[in-house]
Amino acid sequence: MNYSSKLLENAVNELARLPGIGRKTALRLALHLIRQEAQNVESFSKAILAMRNEIKRCNTCHNISDNEVCDICSNQKRDQSLVCVVQDIRDVMAIENTNQYTGLYHVLGGIISPIDGIGPDDLKIESLINKVAEGYIKEVILALPTTIEGDTTNFYLSRKLSDYSLALSTIARGIAIGDDIEFTDEITLGRSIINRVPFSEKG
């Protein structure tokens, strides 16, 4: 491609390094940025740099945070005896958006996946065990993906946590609200029958 400008070419190369952004899209984004006010492009550029250089990981739950301890862990109104184990910070956001959970989180930073070379030592498992060993935690909820890797990680964690007296649970799997029963895959449908819950008028 002939860019007629080294500055444009550099910017396109950088944008095209982003995941899911090809060279044509990168060019469209670059030409869009050229047309913007200088101060807008400066705040764009600064926001990204500040995020990369100043963002921290929470000391206790490993969630992304602006401080050493994140807002969730430091919130005394939350149930400090309940910990939900998730793969990624995006899962924290998704659960927070439900407004249904008032406990704390623990972000593993991945799941055990031998095919990708990810073993237990690559994940934040030791700090979870240490947290549990302090004795304040009454329940650990496993909210990992329903894949072989997720199941492996669940199994590994359940073995590691079996020495401590606490309740261990996983989030409910079943038919999504609004979904038709006839179109549900048989594994999900089968599990939703096995794990049926007592009828309640609240739904």
Next chain:
Amino acid sequence: MNYSSKLLENAVNELARLPGIGRKTALRLALHLIRQEAQNVESFSKAILAMRNEIKRCNTCHNISDNEVCDICSNQKRDQSLVCVVQDIRDVMAIENTNQYTGLYHVLGGIISPIDGIGPDDLKIESLINKVAEGYIKEVILALPTTIEGDTTNFYLSRKLSDYSLALSTIARGIAIGDDIEFTDEITLGRSIINRVPFSEKG
């Protein structure tokens, strides 16, 4: 959305302002950037800022350039008597990529479109007329889109240029190389018959 970090939220907001990037994609890009080396994110950020602040428009053809006069206009090996009029700098890149054109360009910066409020005065038409008035240009090729707006602009330019003795042409429209005749729309097929060219073994 609960971002658990103001720095992350700012970066996502900025990324989501880019055309075609929604909030979910912006979050994915932001998390990707957090995982990159600090120096890579710095060069990303710098390249975009440098492009916005230092890029110029060529004085004569209005193409994007690092200098006052672009590499194409200042290249004495190119045919200075031939000018191809295009809508956008992306069209310059596309034609340059063919390696078939050795003349100069003139980037209008748009086409006449009353519905979008774009009139002749919003485009770089006057500087084209001034360039032609100098008397060195022998042919002007119109390479604008085949839309009502493109045709309007072609007509407007042809009237403006009719006072000068020069050849005026448009790029050939026809069936793309490799396309099937039976699947070509009737307007293109009709035009390709009217504008048929003498058979040559070179194709």
